[in-house]
Amino acid sequence: MSIRSDLLVERLDPVLRVTFNRPDTLNALTPEMLHAAADAVEAGGGDPDLRAVVITGAGRAFSSGADLSVRADPSYKGGSGTLDGVNRLVRALREVPKPVLAAVNGPAVGGGCSVALAADVILARESAYFLLAFANVGLMPDGGASVLVPNAIGRARAARIAMLAERVPAPLAADWGLITHVVPDETFDSEVEQLAARLAQGPTVAYAQTKHALNAATLGQLEQAFAIEMAGQTMLTGTADFAEGVAAFLQKRKPGFSGR
Template sequence: MSTDHEPGVDVTVENGTLRVTINRPDRMNAVKAETLDAVADAFDKYTGDETIRVAIVGGAGGRAFCSGADIVGRDLSAPPSTDTLDAANRVATTVRDFPRPVIAAVNGAAAGVGVSLALACDLTVASESSYFLLAFTRIGLMPDGGATALVAASVGRARAMRMALLAERLPAAEALAAGLIADVYADDDFDARVDELAARLAGGPVDAYAATKHAINATTLTELDGALGREFDGQMQLLAGPDFREGVRAFEQKRKADFRNR
């Protein structure tokens, strides 16, 4: 087994399985630009490695897969940086283009860009106590990381609008029923079920999987690249706006944002 430790990300390779684990449990695996870049770096590093047969993306600690971008301590007086958006877009395209099946093992909260990361993977499975939350509008932002295409491609326009505009939690069972994810496993045997799924894929015809993945993505994610550009432009404007400043202040003060009197 080989192991790499990048900023907030653990990368291991064993028996043909690449595991990329966001390891910031004290922040519920909230990500910074360097965290997302480390995830993308791992996939780039092993893209041409013929010994890799399947990949798993997960979150450490059991409370969250990824709770979104880490906004605590953000300097609201500084001009918005493109770093996190660039990294989020890179992750979405890198995971999409990886030539092996990628499993998102969602054990806990998947929020914000965590939803984007989970849905960029090929098979998204969740523990029964997990949930999905496009929380962006709660802090005056719009979905990014490809979420506007990834969610709509899975559940359709009406459900995507509800998730994005109302920022409501979608429990794992409802996410499965809506077609957002591939399966739900019991909390107690979640890790074992993920390992079983990975072993099944690792023992399969990887070239056929690669061709299948490419063909389905080409058909269903035709708008992903365009969405990334639209999200980038819209988000950069929102990051410089008053709603975001009020949203961050409210988040840090643990209160509901007041967008009418910002």
């Protein structure tokens, strides 16, 4: 078992469990924790004894998305570190030749939503929800969401939740096909264990080839999406709307966007 202040990595043979571990911030994402998670997943891909990966969050949330509080720090110099980390982790989850289960224990927001949707099997608590909150701070979806989401639920629904930043409750997400499973809160932990065990006992090589084929058929534009999202976010972080969105978020008020 490897423990960081922000990430818990456990090897529960033959399952690797990766847990975002910043419950006081609802597991807000930092570059360091994202790269550490990607390190663990990538290393697991080369382990012949590993049969499945579980990714989840500690406490009440899967992840609240990027940690915007760092932008209030006078030492903040900008940059794309968090997005680099999200992209790397999403890529690792798609490319690792093992089945990946996202155990969505609570809200999956922003980049955290992208990470959850990158899994092969997505099991959520009934009380959980999915939210592309980027528009609320003057940004666009990233982490491959511009490919992951419409490929799951179609362009119209993707535009709706991306532009209106609407929460998608877990039962609705399952109905739409955004996720694979939704279970009652009280049985969530046992369902995660059972489903992880089932995947770990399955035909790992066949799973890897199935995953490769599904990636080729549905996510062939993922790398292009990463590049387009990176360019778009880089431009958007320099806008007045983004500055206003972050200020409003930190001050817990409604933003007043100017379109600039």
